[in-house]
Amino acid sequence: xxLEPVRLRWPALxxxxxxxxxxxxxxxxxxxxxxxxxxxxxxxxxxxQWVITAYVLxxxxxxxxxxxxxxxxxxxxxxxxxxxxxxxxxxACGLAGSPLALVVSRAVQGLGAAIVAPAALSTxxxxxxxGRERNLAMGVWTAVAAGGGAAGLVLGGIVTDVLGxxxxxxxxxxxxxxSIALSFVLLGAGRGERAxxxxxxxxxxxxxAGLFLLVYGLTRAGEAGFGSPLVLAAITLxxxxxxxxxxxxxxxxxxxxxxxxFRSADLSxxxxxxxxxxxxxxxxxxxxxxxxxxxxxxSPTSAGLLGLPFSLSVIAGSFLGSRLTGSFGARQTMILGxxxxxxxxxxxxxxxxxxxxxYVLSNxxxxxxxxxxxxxxxxxxxxxxxxxxxxxxxxGILSSCAQxxxxxxxxxxxTIAAARTGALTGGGEASAAALVEGFRTAFCVGxxxxxxxxxxxxxxxxxxxxx
Numbered sequence: 021x022x023l024e025p026v027r028l029r030w031p032a033l034x035x036x037x038x039x040x041x042x043x044x045x046x047x048x049x050x051x052x053x054x055x056x057x058x059x060x061x062x063x064x065x066x067x068x069q070w071v072i073t074a075y076v077l078x079x080x081x082x083x084x085x086x087x088x089x090x091x092x093x094x095x096x097x098x099x100x101x102x103x104x105x106x107x108x109x110x111x112a113c114g115l116a117g118s119p120l121a122l123v124v125s126r127a128v129q130g131l132g133a134a135i136v137a138p139a140a141l142s143t144x145x146x147x148x149x150x151g152r153e154r155n156l157a158m159g160v161w162t163a164v165a166a167g168g169g170a171a172g173l174v175l176g177g178i179v180t181d182v183l184g185x186x187x188x189x190x191x192x193x194x195x196x197x198x199s200i201a202l203s204f205v206l207l208g209a210g211r212g213e214r215a216x217x218x219x220x221x222x223x224x225x226x227x228x229a230g231l232f233l234l235v236y237g238l239t240r241a242g243e244a245g246f247g248s249p250l251v252l253a254a255i256t257l258x259x260x261x262x263x264x265x266x267x268x269x270x271x272x273x274x275x276x277x278x279x280x281x282f283r284s285a286d287l288s289x290x291x292x293x294x295x296x297x298x299x300x301x302x303x304x305x306x307x308x309x310x311x312x313x314x315x316x317x318x319s320p321t322s323a324g325l326l327g328l329p330f331s332l333s334v335i336a337g338s339f340l341g342s343r344l345t346g347s348f349g350a351r352q353t354m355i356l357g358x359x360x361x362x363x364x365x366x367x368x369x370x371x372x373x374x375x376x377x378x379y380v381l382s383n384x385x386x387x388x389x390x391x392x393x394x395x396x397x398x399x400x401x402x403x404x405x406x407x408x409x410x411x412x413x414x415x416g417i418l419s420s421c422a423q424x425x426x427x428x429x430x431x432x433x434x435t436i437a438a439a440r441t442g443a444l445t446g447g448g449e450a451s452a453a454a455l456v457e458g459f460r461t462a463f464c465v466g467x468x469x470x471x472x473x474x475x476x477x478x479x480x481x482x483x484x485x486x487x
Contacts, residue, residue, distance in 0.1 A: 029147050032206040033157055036140040039103055039199045040161065041168040042192045043133040046110075047075065047426070048172030050126075051306050052324045053185040055313075060185065063119045069239060069434075073427065074123045077235060078130030079137075080423030081228035084276055087138035087416020088219070095139045095146070096207045100200055102135025107196030114189035129189075134423075141415035143207065145403040152346060158400045159342030163335040163392065171331045173309060177324025223268045223276035230261030231424060238431035277417070281406065287414055289480035290402030293354045293394060295421040296473020299429030300361050300466045301391050305330065306430060307437060307459050308368065308380050315373060315452045326377075330384035337392020342400075344393060350401035354477040357394025361387050362470035368463045373452035395422075401481075429469070437462040 050057070050071055058068045090098045109129035116122035144161055148154040179187050237254030244251055269275040282288045305327070312323040337357075344353040364387035370379040399418060406414045441450050441458030450458075 028206055029153075029157075032147060033144065033160060035199050035202045035206055036099075036143060037161060037164040038195055039099070039106075039136050040140055041164050041171075042195050043079075043106065043136055044168040045172040045175065046129065046133075046188070046192065047072065047302075048305065048327075049176030049179070049188045050075070050172075051309055052173055052176035052320045053180040053188050055320070056180055056185045057122070061116070061119050061122060067119060067123075070123050071126055072430070073235060073239065074127040075130040075133075076423055076427040076430070077228075077232050078127045079133045080420050080427055081231050082131055082134040082224065083138060083416045083420035083423060084227065084413070085219070085224040085416075086135040087142070087413045087419075088276055089135070090139040090142055090416070091410065091413055092219075095143045096203060098135055099139040099143070099207065100203050102132050102137075102139060103196050103200050103203070104132075105129075106132030106136060107193055107200070108132075110189045110192035110196065114186040137419045138413075138416035141399070141403065141419065142411040145411045145415070150404060154404075155342045155346050155396075155400055158403075159338045159396050161396075161399070163338035163396075171327075173305065173324045173327030174331060175324070177320040177322070181319070181321045220268070220272050220274055220276035223265055223272065226261045226265040226268060227276070230258045230265060231427070233261065234258035235427045235431045238428070238435050241435050277413070281410065281413065281417075284405045285480045285482070286405035287402050287417065289476045290350075290354075290398040290405070291417050291421045292476035292480070293358065293398040293473055294402070294418045295425040296358060296469055296476070297361070297391055297394050297398070298422045298425035299432075300365060300470045300473070301387055302426040303429040303433040304365055304368070304383070304387070304463060304466050307433065307462055308383065311371060311376070311456070311459055312380065315455055316375070316377070326380065327384060329381055330388040333385045333388030334392045337389040338396050339392075340389070341393035341396035345397045345400055350397040351477045351481045353397035354394050354401075355474050357390045357392075357397065358470045358474035360390025361394065362467045362474070364390055365463055365467040365470060369460055371456055371459065373456050376456075429466070433462040433466055436465055 054068055054071060057063065057071060063071075086098065086102070106129055109125050109132055112125040113122060113129060116125055141161065144157050145154065148157045176188055179185075179191065233254040237251050237258060240248065240254065241251045246252070246255075266279070269277055269279050309323050309327070312318040312326060313320070318326070341353055341357065344356070364383050364385075367379050367383045367386070368376075370376060402418045403411055403414050437458035439458075440461040441454045444454040444457055445451065
């Protein structure tokens with residue numbers, strides 16, 4: 021494997037991490053700003069969630085295609101292209117004057133983020149030698165990536181209250197421009213070496229459309245019920261499109277995802293862990309913020325600041341996970357992390373309509389620590405499971421599973437919470453007690469998802485060859 025000059029590795033890591041930080045920061049920063057955005061632009065209550073969902077869907081839906089492009093056309097080229105798209109669309113988001121303009125700009129922003137993430141992650145796995153240095157670099161990456169999402173809860177509230185919601189998007193512009201300029205100095209070209217440059221567009225379309233319809237169906241079910249014709253159509257078509265994706269991948273000359281890559285138990289297990297990590301922690305964090313604002317009447321800034329323990333513990337957990345991965349192996353670290361996420365989520369069952377701040381803070385601290393451990397272990401093991409020329413694809417698979425986990429987890433847990441609350445109120449105005457009961461039900465399901473996720477490394481991966 022050809023490595024970049026030693027003196028450039030760590031400065032290059034700073035640039036890669038800065039781009040990833042703003043990529044994921046926007047997801048949670050917008051959560052805190054949603055009520056203000058809705059009032060200013062005139063969103064309906066039903067459509068407001070698409071400000072988040074459009075970003076996450078395009079982020080997760082195009083990661084696999086972006087990973088393939090990174091392998092074919094070069095990591096630096098795709099990194100710069102993705103940053104340019106992300107930066108320009110961030111500016112468009114801040115300037116949006118209507119709900120449609122903002123949702124479309126958020127979708128394009130998610131596309132830019134999808135191009136950046138696998139190019140950056142595969143670059144890290146290429147410029148750092150396997151072992152201690154790569155484990156440490158992955159620890160830094162995971163801390164910044166996971167911490168960016170968590171920090172969004174903190175910064176989103178402050179920026180919205182002080183400067184206005186537009187600046188949640190405007191702050192990305194100088195970071196993006198600076199990172200693009202430094203990329204040409206610090207990053208090698210990393211050109212792909214494959215002779216074939218055909219792209220599997222049918223695979224990308226069927227997979228993205230299937231995921232979109234599944235999330236749309238789950239989201240609409242919370243409002244219209246599963247008996248709605250639109251919901252039934254979406255949920256029925258989604259698995260058909262996913263099966264069509266598998267059919268396409270088996271027959272095209274250059275598949276978006278060579279299905280044989282999943283013969284690697286390490287990659288398959290790591291992908292499932294990445295999904296379980298975010299399918300639990302991301303929606304639980306969003307629901308906790310809603311609880312603080314809708315039940316306990318905290319302001320956006322206060323609710324966001326209460327996410328600080330999660331931010332700090334994710335960073336600490338990432339470095340702890342790096343050490344545990346080197347000492348005990350990635351498999352054991354993933355299992356420990358997911359069981360920790362389950363325990364931390366279970367703490368939230370103690371919330372009530374009268375109060376529950378200690379439970380929210382305890383969950384934030386412990387789940388962040390556990391998430392950091394599990395995420396760095398799954399990223400390290402998954403990207404090390406394939407050859408160098410396939411690391412862009414592996415990075416895309418891992419990142420896509422994490423983003424799809426966020427989208428599906430948020431849609432599913434929000435629907436479960438709304439259904440439980442609706443059952444208690446009979447369709448009338450929800451009381452604080454009914455909201456809390458709905459939130460608790462969602463937390464129970466989230467804890468169960470973490471336990472199921474821990475079974476993936478336990479049964480799919482072998483104990484040997486750790487790290």
